[in-house]
Amino acid sequence: xxxxxxxxxxxxxxxxxxxxxxxxxxxxxxxxxxxxxxxxxxxxxxxxxxxxxxxxxxxxxxxxxxxxxxxxxxxxxxxxxxxxxxxxxxxxxxxxxxxxxxxxxxxxxxxxxxxxxxxxxxxxxxxxxxxxxxxxxxxxxxxxxxxxxxxxxxxxxxxxxxxxxxxxxxxxxxxxxxxxxxxxxxxxxxxxxxxxxxxxxxxxxxxxxxxxxxxxxxxxxxxxxxxxxxxxxxx
Numbered sequence: 276x277x278x279x280x281x282x283x284x285x286x287x288x289x290x291x292x293x294x295x296x297x298x299x300x301x302x303x304x305x306x307x308x309x310x311x312x313x314x315x316x317x318x319x320x321x322x323x324x325x326x327x328x329x330x331x332x333x334x335x336x337x338x339x340x341x342x343x344x345x346x347x348x349x350x351x352x353x354x355x356x357x358x359x360x361x362x363x364x365x366x367x368x369x370x371x372x373x374x375x376x377x378x379x380x381x382x383x384x385x386x387x388x389x390x391x392x393x394x395x396x397x398x399x400x401x402x403x404x405x406x407x408x409x410x411x412x413x414x415x416x417x418x419x420x421x422x423x424x425x426x427x428x429x430x431x432x433x434x435x436x437x438x439x440x441x442x443x444x445x446x447x448x449x450x451x452x453x454x455x456x457x458x459x460x461x462x463x464x465x466x467x468x469x470x471x472x473x474x475x476x477x478x479x480x481x482x483x484x485x486x487x488x489x490x491x492x493x494x495x496x497x498x499x500x501x502x503x504x505x506x507x508x509x510x
Contacts, residue, residue, distance in 0.1 A: 281323035294352035338417035433479035449475035449483035
């Protein structure tokens with residue numbers, strides 16, 4: 276327990292929120308991510324003041340990826356305001372952040388598994404996609420989790436289909452390409468026409484492959500998928 280830190284965070288809440296919004300952009304107050312951030316703040320303060328708190332996530336459906344970024348921005352803002360005492364602030368908040376995100380991710384995985392258990396949620400597209408030479412990946416637009424892949428994608432990335440389904444696009448992004456892939460997923464999550472982009476993925480050995488990618492939005496049973504069809508880019 277660190278009640279002094281809890282008291283300081285409560286006193287600096289407005290300043291921390293303002294700095295986080297300046298650095299990373301303000302969240303829509305009505306968004307699910309903003310609600311998740313509010314719950315993280317409450318969880319952190321209660322944990323630091325009394326210990327033994329558990330994240331309260333009842334009724335919360337959010338993008339784990341976007342929520343994690345919002346929490347990271349808030350923690351960074353708190354550390355910036357702490358100045359020379361930044362590490363004394365970061366260490367306990369990092370541990371609480373890890374606990375909160377792990378609980379959030381576990382809930383998202385449970386919902387995803389329940390959906391996958393129904394006959395209507397088998398593969399994201401027809402088995403015919405397995406026969407095309409282009410790389411095909413289907414990813415959850417909110418979490419970035421890979422939910423389908425064809426043999427061409429497996430061959431390019433040097434991973435079996437089960438191995439790919441255990442990853443997300445963030446883990447597959449080549450160095451320096453993470454922002455590009457996140458922007459594609461965010462754009463698809465928000466709707467709109469199919470997108471065309473050039474971005475790189477890295478295989479199991481760390482080698483990068485630059486792809487020309489067409490990304491299409493697909494919505495089924497309230498879940499938004501990003502369908503990515505790519506081929507090696509011509510330089």
